[in-house]
Amino acid sequence: MDVPQQLSHASQQRRAFWLRYLHQWHWISSAMCLVAMMLFAATGITLNHAAQIEAHPAISNKTGTLPSALLDQVIVARNDDAATLPEAVRDWLVEELGIDTAKQAPEWSPEEAYLALPRPGGDAWLRIELDSGALEYELTERGWIAYLNDLHKGRNTGSAWNWFIDAFAAGCLIFCVTGLLLLKMHAANRSATWPLVGYGVVLPVLLIVIFMH
Structure with a gap:
């Protein structure tokens, strides 16, 4: 084999190597991203036409009264300007009312503890009165399209x-x-x-x- 043929053969081998390598990474990345890419493409359309897609929010409310022992813990946490509600209070909210505060930081005031609880496709808030222990919770759900749109945006x-x-x-x-x-x-x-x-x-x-x- 003369020199030009050797160079041509080496060039073909390099091309074959890179074609095989690029095809491999191309199909691997496409397989891994396929479902998510379809989700983001579909929600790109729904986000672009959000004004034409009617939303019908569903609002639900819960009320209750925090036991006095737990209310005392909340007041101590308020005085310490704690970053979260006490663990015992969070556990009680989950067990008794099905409310997961997920270590959300409360906004403290002399009268109440207020927690904003945003979530994909909806919103929620919890208010605890510090003098009586009365609590109020509201959950707003905007439907599965809003949920998928928020996944697209990475919102909450x-x-x-x-x-x-x-x-x-x-x-x-x-x-x-x-x-x-x-x-x-x-x-x-x-x-x-x-x-x-x-x-x-x-x-x-x-x-x-x-x-x-």
């Missing part, structure tokens, strides 16, 4: 979901970058490759320049 979803969004975004970047490199490697045999890529770049730029002021 907690740190675990936020980490998932970061990992999902990294997976999407791997999917896109490997796809771009595969396009480059196949572009010589597919004449429409770069015009289509250019179209995908130029169209949103034109929309921004022409219609957004």
